[in-house]
Amino acid sequence: MFEAVRSGAGTDEVQGVEVVCRPALTASPVEVLEADGYLLGTPVNLGYLSGALKHFFDQIYYPCLETTVRRPFGAYLHGNNDATGALRALESITTGLRWRAVRPPVVVTGEPGRADLAACWELGALAAAEAADTLGS
Template identity: 60%
Template sequence: MAESTKVLVVHHTVSISTAAVHEAALQGLGIEELAEVEAVSLPALTAGAHDTLTAHGIVLLSPVNIGYLSGALKHYFDQVYYPCLEATKRLPFAAVLHSGSDASGALRALEAITTGMEWTPVADPLVVEGEPDAGVREQISELASTVGAHAAGMM
C-alpha cells in the first residue's frame, strides 16, 4: 500500500479565536481536490520528530505571546530541530499567527527557525488580529490548501 500524503497541522489553540484559526486550516485541507491528503492535527506540546519526519507539508498555527511565538510552538521546534534538520529540508510549510498587537518578533523568530531548517514557505505568514471573520477564515483555508497542494505535488 502506498504511503498517504500527510500534512501536519501543529497548533496551540488556547482561545476561541485560535480555535477558529485551527478549524479554518482543517477546512482548507478537507477540500475535495485534496481528498488524497491526510490532515494530521497535533497540539504543539505533543507533536514531535516522528510526526514531522512523516509529514509531506506543515501548517503552523500559534498565538503571539508577548510579541513572540507561543512557548508551545517553540517547544515543538526545540523537539524537532536536530532530529529533523537534514531529513526535512525543502518541506513545504505555511503559518498563521494570531496576535492582539505587534507580531513582528514572532515573525522574525518563525523566519529564523524555518530558514535554519531550510523549510520552503509556500505562502506568506498570515497574521490574524482579533476574532477571524469569514474573509480571514477563507484566507486561512486557502493557506492550508496551498500547503496540501504542494505536499501532494500538485503545485
C-alpha cells in the same frame, strides 16, 4: 482560524493527502519526519511565538534538520496587536530548517474576520496541494 486551515487542508479539491493534527506540545520528531508538509499555527504572546510552538521547534529541530529540507509549510499567527517578533522568530527557525513557505504567513491581529478565515482556508488548501505535489514527485 485552526478550523479554517484544517478545512482548507482537507478540501476534496486536493487528493491523496491525509491531514493529521497534533498539538505542538505532543508532536514528535518522528511525526514530523513522516509528514510531507506542515501547517503551523500559534497565538502571539507578548510579541513572540507561543511557548508550545517554541517547544515544538526545540524538540524537532536537530532530529529533522537534514531530512526535512525543502518540505512545504504554511503558518498562521493570531495576536492582539503586534506580531513582528513572532514572525521574525518563525522565519529564522524555518529558514534554519530550510523549509519552503507555500505563501507568506497569515497574520491576524484582533478578532479574525471573514477575509482572515478565507485566507486561512486558502493557506490550508495550498499547503495540502504542495504536499500532494511532493508526494507525486
